[in-house]
Amino acid sequence: MKLKLCAALGAVSIVTTPAAGWQATGDYDIVIRGGRVLDGAGNPWVSADVAVKDGRIAKIGKVLGRGKREVDARGRYVTPGWIDMMDQSGSVLRKNGLAENKLRTGVTTLIAGEGGTPVPAEEIAAYFKELETTGIAVNFGSYYSPTQARSAVMGDADGRPTPSQMVDMQTKVKIAMNAGTLGLATALIYPPGTFQTTQELIDITKVAAPCNAVYATHMRDESAGLLEGIKEAIAIGEGAGVKVEIFHLKASYAPKYGQLMPGAVKLVNDARARGVDIAADMYMYPFSGTGLEVTAPTWVYAKGFDEAVKLLKDPAQRTRMKADIKKGPMPGWTNMVYSVGGWNNVILANPHNPKFAKYRFKSIADIAKAEGVADPADLAWDIMLAALPKRAMAIYMSMDERDIETALKQPWVSIGSDAGAAEVYGEIDGLGLPHPRAYGNAARTIAEYVKRRNVLTLEDAVRKMTSWPAHRMGLTDRGVLREGLRADITIFDYDKLDDRAWLDKPTTSPVGIDDVIVNGQLVLADGKVTGARPGMVLKGGCAAPGAQLR
Template identity: 60%
Template structure:
């Protein structure tokens, strides 16, 4: 049926026609795209432990738009027919807080499939009053991966009391709680502790419960490098459980391990049973781990904690005193003491402590040699060598590798269903160089890839589906990142695409900065950051803030 058109309307239509004519027809060589990117025909692992399915993934505006058979076209398309496609991997124990301000690319993390990093074992690199600005600066400068952080319970103490031992007064405790609340409102994901290191080791269980109660009010998490991971591991787990029970906070144990040669085969299974019993009665506790038999930390950990009770300046003077050194050597030989975990004993003696980074040219030639061997070479007690290195590296930390764990214990811990994966390593400021903390350990370049290459492919400790779950949906659930961690329509499109046959962690204790192979594509919030094994330079990462955040995201 024809309809009449008002003369004025006819004029408008005519004018519209002129506009259309001026705009010109759509060119045949400029097809319309339905999606930003389509991943075709991959073996899709949803991240929740289900077997893979053959499917396409369509991504639009940073999210999964369609999963299954995708008929529409992508501006960029990837043929994943020979690859597995999984959610991006989450590093639950990262050390990149400072380096991301200098270089946000985090290439060594992304090349091992990591798209999200959770940092803050030692807290934030700024005081509580500056946490909001710190996180905003990261977002403004741009980062290539998603990043969240804890605030340090020890930071709150140091801001109020300095670095000395002692019980806080009621007034000091009130002030410390205020710092925790301030950090939580600024976006911290919870509070973290590093109870093996002075002055953090001076915090009592009661003090930590009080601070945890504050973080819990903001939906925060209590994460801990526990007081002891060696002979007193079970006591340390018990303390973490107590803090969770009495404060009502969720608890995360950092880098779970049985770092004590005399306890191999016993401590890890017993520790697992403790955690499972606590979970059975309603304590929300779990853990993460890295997958290497050696830990890495500063050589100052070989000094009994009482030396640091009056602060670092006094500790330096004590460590220079020959009489005090003689006392310390006897204490090292005697084993762990209350308030101090003896990592020399845990490593089976100085032969198990290997120099990683002396931060002093005089000792460079001794890298990758044990302190026992270096002592023989120099004609000195290895304890004197270690403590000389500590003093001569200041204001840096001299680092060592401590070979304290057994492979069977690593396998046992990996099988715990509540275990996730964390590297205890930072992004490198420059690719192929050491990570942010200056410790040459292969976990900085290979940890996530090694989970699959070593413990799925070679040893068959985990199924591929469960290994991916431990690096995706499970840690996302733990950190309450409900918009990512799984492949499902509407979620953020963090993606790791890898060739199962080629995946290899490469990095070793001899070649700690070797980049993994087989991880060919990585997407963060829908954008390619690793394209055929190369970093694209893109910075689509998001700063992740905790539930207590008050402000504009």
Template identity: 60%
Template sequence: MKRYLLGSVACLLLVSNAPAPDAAPEYDIVIRGGRVLDGAGNPWVRADIAVKNGRVVHVGKIAGRGTREIDATGRYVSPGFIDMMDQSGGVLLENGDAENKLRMGVTTVIAGEGGTPVDAAEISNYFKKLESQGISVNFGTYYASHQAREKIMGDAAGAPTPAQLEAMQGEVRTAMHAGVFGITSALIYPPSSFQTTADLVSLAKVAGQCNGFYATHMRDESAKLVPAIEEAIEIGEKGGVKVEIFHLKAAYAPEWGKLMPQAVAAINAARARGVDVAADLYPYTAGGTGLEITAPTWVWADGVEKGIARLRDPKQRERMKKDLAAGSMPGWSNLVHASGGWSNVRLANGFSAKYAQYHGQTFDKIGAALKRDPADAAWDILLEGLPNRSVALYFMINEKDIETALHQPWTSIGSDAAASVKLGGMDALGLPHPRAYGTFPRVIAEYVKRRPILSLEDAVRKMTGWPAQRMGLSDRGLIRDGMHADIVIFDLAKLDDVASWEKPTALPTGIDTVIVNGAVTIEGGKHTGARKGEVLRHSCGD
């Protein structure tokens, strides 16, 4: 018996992988014993992860020791989440921490719906400044097509001359060679809405020469959703670019449950014939945008200054109210109508002490309190808040349509929110929408835990491996040897988005460790001060 026990002990010593306590560390970090989700949609495996020089160097049983040892027993370990529709291009210059993003598990953001905060010629310097100041998340961006338009021909309506269009193409070319991922449009907002399909095809062709994207906030996300999708697909086909549809939604109360299946069918049909089109979305029933969208597009046709003057004119307002009551019209997406009326539109931020007491209230109630037509109340608040952009929440989305979109294998997740200058405050857009603090935890908490719409593996894939593949980030989005060490450790039982319409800046729970390029950036739920994020430049072949 004694010989048998000694033999067993010897055998155990031979097969043990535990590092010797006095051995020099072989790795920077070793994460031990977690349930590893690789980001590709595969079932989790229990494994250790070794990180060195910012990269994952081994996944499996790690014998060597790390300078940092992290015990992930009982928790899940996944790639860092990728925000496919971020708005942080400007605020990162002011504060690179992006802590509200990191607290959601986001390690990479793709910005640029509204463009870059600098002209095309300054993008290279802008990227260098971000790098020199330091950022805590990886950052990539698009360049907006309307930026080129405004620089060449101003903010009024009108068709560009051939020379003007050529000059716009030059701006796009400069931006692409600086490293942007493609061009964007935001076609419900003037002056972007003044661009024709042909104009956008001409600009997309330049992005296509660099294997870039045409990413779009479409011309209509409401009654004419399907024609808007078809326009985006047409631009992609004729321009030779990949198409990304921003925040896919069927934002039209009269057609809930009908439009989204039609939209999905249109995208699937395009993919079946070889169009590289996909979409992202946020998991909320309300969108958030400026009050200027409640005015018909003709108000802004001669530029912003004349548009403001029209808003002050009682006679012009009467015409505007008639258009509001008539519903959407060519070139204008009537979000009040899409939401089912002013009773489903809430003031989020009026940027004015005069109207602060009405934040969170619907415009029918605000109008009643002020003894004003709800439209007049909205436009009064818009004017009072200038030069800031007063914003509202438009409850125009149905949960069943969100579920339909989430079920599609080609959808990813984008918050449509910016980083906050200060944690616990509104995002840099000044919009108190829970998506700035809750989007990514909510995908798991709501659609994996509370409602079994997605498997955990597929939810993580939509936020990691798929968007990385989509954007051509071949060394991110997966936990595999050689990949950048962007990693999130979370407790599934405790994971909750917390942020709500009433408390939109509440912090999520269950995510206490976030690693960016091998640097522990969130630890114990707090920012460590690390700024190891990288600027992600799209290659144009030069």
């Protein structure tokens, strides 16, 4: 099967590079006055005005003309709009495109799709058109998932694809890439992704290589097997000929806090030294969040989720599951309970059941005691089953600040929340997980790791949320403040900036960010959401005319 491509696919299809000498004439749509302008490339700030016209940055410097809207930025920083490199808003934007919790933390661009798109490959083009038609306040791009393709072709049970099934999966990838997805993403900790082998993923992913695609991954193991997980990600990237992005880089293994992350950093640096285009993103909290289903061993899901439910109801099978938890690390399964140090460090976040709602933000161990359940595992699985068809969510106290700081200092690390927009502002995000990262992640990067801990400089923190992720994703028309580029701009007061969301108040927005511009329009003005929806769908290289995979 041959691939027919245009000559060059280095940038996303929406990019329009301004001609040499391009400039706007006349007065402007917006003029930002007297701010400390950080260009996003890591340079120190300069005092300047920024003029915006027709969705682009028209002038940086002394602006003599007037704006239809004037923003006084004296004493505040003016930066490119912040990019969330690991977003979860693919579904919720169809219900509410305002993404207010994202705007209030300074974010203007979302890169989503850890689990793929919310629609099948054949419907992605229509899905993107729907977002553009109904309107979104932020820019949005998404990955497709090889696991999504596998499930459509093979179902959710274990097993190896036949040659014809592999062709069918590759065909779905081509359809998704032609529709404009940015690459392929896996979440190999979750069945049925767990059942995909390294070679299977290489064979599926290599189809997307001509599209300047990224292979992004929630690795197979982020705990005891962290280094093996990174090695596999590198092998997939090298084997398929694509860039590699490690989602939410972390070392979630309590017995070796402070020991695994230096080795992880070395693996990435060594791979980059030999020419592998690999990088990572992180969220800024020492605890993760996901469903309670991951506390059961992988073998439980080998025959599909419906069969897994039967096993989880069987006392004899539960005895075997509990024994596996006590064994510690096992091949092919991230033993989350063991890795975080026991059920005391697994916190119920959202049971989706009124019986257990009173226990939110209590540990599974404490809830088991309160309910008179001898083994916390039984309590966890009872909560999981009672929530179906919804997904009971938990917080896992899984990280150490030493490892967070080690990773964050790496120049190739960007910032991603692993959280979605909220359908209703002030409530939990589209994942159904009340984790503070949905409301505070980007702001916390500066408030915690620049202001309070002095881990990063302000210039580098901004770079990690602007020019670096834009460069990484091929978004050549945004990510820095340059005349002629798209006007995505975040304005904040450094002294006032503070992330306020935490476990006890996860849906609290930060302070200090009052003005945000997307594609030349104010979407947050004087601390109020304007209702404007100027966001664009950001599409990958194979969506460009004449660039389609065949």
